[in-house]
Amino acid sequence: MSLKYAVLAALLEGEASGYELSKVFDVSLANFWPATPQQLYRELERLAGDGLIEARTVPQERRPTKRLFSLTEAGREQLGVFAAAPTRRPTAIRDEFLIKMQTMDGVDPAAVRALVEERRAWALGKLARYERVRERLLDGRTEEEHLRDADRVGPYLTLAAGITFERENARWCERVLAVLDERRAPAGPAGQPLG
Helix, strand or coil: CCHHHHHHHHHHHCCEEHHHHHHHHHHHHCCCCCCCHHHHHHHHHHHHHCCCEEEEEEEECCEEEEEEEEECHHHHHHHHHHHHCCCCCCCCCCCHHHHHHHCCCCCCHHHHHHHHHHHHHHHHHHHHHHHHHHHHHHCCCCHHHHHHHCCCCHHHHHHHHHHHHHHHHHHHHHHHHHHHHHHHCCECHHHCECC
């Protein structure tokens, strides 16, 4: 999949500037499709050139003119075709951190611990951001009410996947830290850690 479909999907929320889209990517799409602002702006130009989105300019007082992008009918149609097509392959994890964990034996345990603690902090930070977005989406409703009554539930369901992912990341890091602690503790009788 290309960034193209992630941008088209983000524009389902309505007209947005490139800056606003970069914030959408940072907050809600980053859990499954990250993009830099530069990548977004290049993709917006391509999509406009292909007729899948349109841009209009809005003059602003004391600020540069703002460009707002919205889906065209052709963009909606192409997004619909994409959404209905079978997924090519299951998710594959490519993570430098996991390569480091694979080779952690024989590495300074303090360095490994620092890497795991950093990863846990990132996961908890992202989880806190996602929870704030969740509260904003729910807007005082229960999850059941939102899923039953909201115009669109896709953003909530993908956010829920991000929340689950980061919770599991944090939980896994806690398990790794516990394993590191157990391996560091001196063994007592019958191999039991002391203290």
